[in-house]
Amino acid sequence: METFEVVKESSLTYQLPSPRKEGGFSVEEAMAQRRSHRHFVDKALDASDVAQVLWSAYGITKASSHKQLRGGFRTAPSAGALYPLELYLLVGNVNDIEPGVYRYLAGEHQIERIIDEDVKLELSAAALNQKMIYEAPACLFYSALYERTTQKYGTRGAERYVCMDLGHSAQNVYLQVESLHMGTCAIGAFNDEKVRKVMQLPDKETPLYIMPFGYYYNKQEF
């Protein structure tokens, strides 16, 4: 396994290992087995698996220097290739990565720490006390800069395209997590203002999804 490299001293930044492009788990198996999981085991995650999940969500698959693409084409389609989503990683218990909140820099395949403590408990409180957020060893968080899409597509961009983009990316995460024998759950129910505060979101970003992930145990939901 590749080791992690700290690339900047001032703001803690990790260079993530290159994503794996092959695996022993078919996309059909992942679709057939995918389920939302809400009960996580307190077991540390491998940093390389966490990096793989980030890449599946919004990683670069075709590099480009075109400014609009901010690094290149991604694992998920995007209306007009405008890529309105921003992705964050909340780390609680991941080998080789310090706890905290990180922004995913897709172009560099790096994570940069923006909050130097684990705020999953506070995020859980801001999301109707959904316990799975703090029980999971790690969590993805999506926001969107709507104007990237609305400046070209107007109302249609706001009402349709941004959340369509989100769905494509989040489904990748579900399938990737499944193939790593882990689980996740897409969470859309939360208090926007409280979540903004916990995540210290810039005003222009709209919070959209929280996706805790990790090893899980099954509990009958219905």
Ligand SMILES: Cc1cc2nc3c(=O)[nH]c(=O)nc-3n(C[C@H](O)[C@H](O)[C@H](O)COP(=O)(O)O)c2cc1C
């Ligand atoms: C837009 C959206 C929002 C969701 N929000 C939540 C949520 O806040 N909490 C939760 O426990 N599950 C949430 N879910 C997960 C659904 O409950 C789940 O997908 C559904 O029960 C079907 O189960 P499955 O994903 O296992 O097939 C959400 C799913 C979607 C698509």
